[in-house]
Amino acid sequence: MKIWLIGAYGIVSTTAMAGQKAIEKELIDKTGLVSELPQFEGIDKYAPLKIDFGGHEIRPKSNAYEALLEHWEANKHFDKEILEAVREDLEKIVARKGTAINCGEGVRALGKLETLEDENKTLGEIVDQLSKDMKSFADDETVVINTASTEPMIKYEEKYHGSLDGFEKMIEEDKKEYASASMLYAYAALKNRLPYGNFTPSVGTNIPALKELAIENKVPHAGNDGKTGETLVKTTLAPMFAYRNLEVVGWMSYNILGDLDGLVLSFKENKESKVVSKDKVLEKIFGYSPYSITQIEYFPSLVDNKTAFDFVHFKGFMGKLMKFYFIWDAIDAIVAAPLVIDIARFLIFAKKKGMYGVIKELGFFFKSPMDTDEVNTHKQFEILVNWFQRNR
Incomplete structure (x- = not known):
């Protein structure tokens, strides 16, 4: 092969x-x-x-x-x-x-x-x-x-x-x-x-x-x-909210990375298609579009260590708003x-x-x-x- x-x-x-x-x-x-x-x-x-x-x-x-x-x-x-x-x-x-x-x-x-x-x-x-x-x-x-x-x-x-x-x-x-x-x-x-x-x-x-x-x-x-990092977690975790009939009202994803991939994505025109790729998954899972922020920023000292900070705001029984956070921290390669x-x-x-x-x-x-x-x-x-x- x-x-x-x-x-x-x-x-x-x-x-x-x-x-x-x-x-x-x-x-x-x-x-x-x-x-x-x-x-x-x-x-x-x-x-x-x-x-x-x-x-x-x-x-x-x-x-x-x-x-x-x-x-x-x-x-x-x-x-x-x-x-x-x-x-x-x-x-x-x-x-x-x-x-x-x-x-x-x-x-x-x-x-x-x-x-x-x-x-x-x-x-x-x-x-x-x-x-x-x-x-x-x-x-x-x-x-x-x-x-x-x-x-x-x-x-x-x-x-x-x-x-x-x-x-x-x-x-x-x-x-x-x-x-x-x-x-x-x-x-x-x-x-x-x-x-x-x-x-x-x-x-x-x-x-x-x-x-x-x-x-x-x-x-x-x-x-x-x-699908290797933050989006892998997102598309694995998001169905949990759907299965429990919890309404996700907002999802913020903040990604930082260095190395050559991060350098390329520090340029706006190169970053655009990456953000689009990461940003579409929530609507496909939920059938609606919660408020979302997806950011990717170049952080040179991390080199290939990609880190993502995610914040999820979700609504439960009796309309109560609650929060969930996670951090993904892995060597991308x-x-x-x-x-x-x-x-x-x-x-x-x-x-x-x-x-x-x-x-x-x-x-x-x-x-x-x-x-x-x-x-x-x-x-x-x-x-x-x-x-x-x-x-x-």
Whole structure:
């Protein structure tokens, strides 16, 4: 099995690589991998835990070890002995130069780039290169996962996003203002018939044109935006209020984070799509919209330690207002990295079972799952288990 990672030198991608190689060397156990729960017994037959990695990246690094060492020195998020034990494996993983077209000032700051090479290329040239890179790496058991930084929201344009013909016309006519990097990566993956998982809030395959291509080429795909921290707690806890018929009148979420992800999200245009992704879940669970505040702020000294402070104001029997508070405090890469592997394994399972198009049953892994309004974590897990056991 192989995984091609968009944003290959980011902390989530490189932590996933290191963790996977450590599993293969039997240095660590499989804690954190959903696909290793007893409910998914038998998945090894379809997607064994022996994985090769490649990917695209815009930042200049020599290899995945060099990239992860930089992240580790800032975060020390696992034992150094593990990193050194998998060093040779990571040094062999060298990413190809990717695209960051229309990714906003946050990504420019991330890459410390004044200009991006792809700005002088046509969309056709960009897509051809991305496609060739993926094709040179891929086999029949390869999945593409987008873990890149959050893009600004691209205005939907029916003429170009509403159909595959229109999307390919956009590329042919070089209408860059309507394209985003995540769309182009997704298009290249689907053209190569590679399953695609979107671990980011960026649009990826979530436009009619690319959903059409996935159906035409019989490719499974899923997204969007990995559900790893505060939103995971929110969508697990919020149903409790609904089950007890308690009215939530207000929910405040204040998120602080550092590292490169936080740096990108400190730019307003990059932050917007992330806030939207986090903010929609309450209405879907309650059927009404309580007053809500969702804030994400850059706090450099936290590096990858994401912290969220949530305040819930709810009404009980006889109209009494009461309060609930919680704090989420976790290393984002540690909670996110195993899910990258999980999503890839389930997408390979779906492919081998002849499934294609949006795999809604993988909604458990996402804040904004495509083609479904179900965001209740409990129900999502039940759906995932039933889907796997029915089809294995």
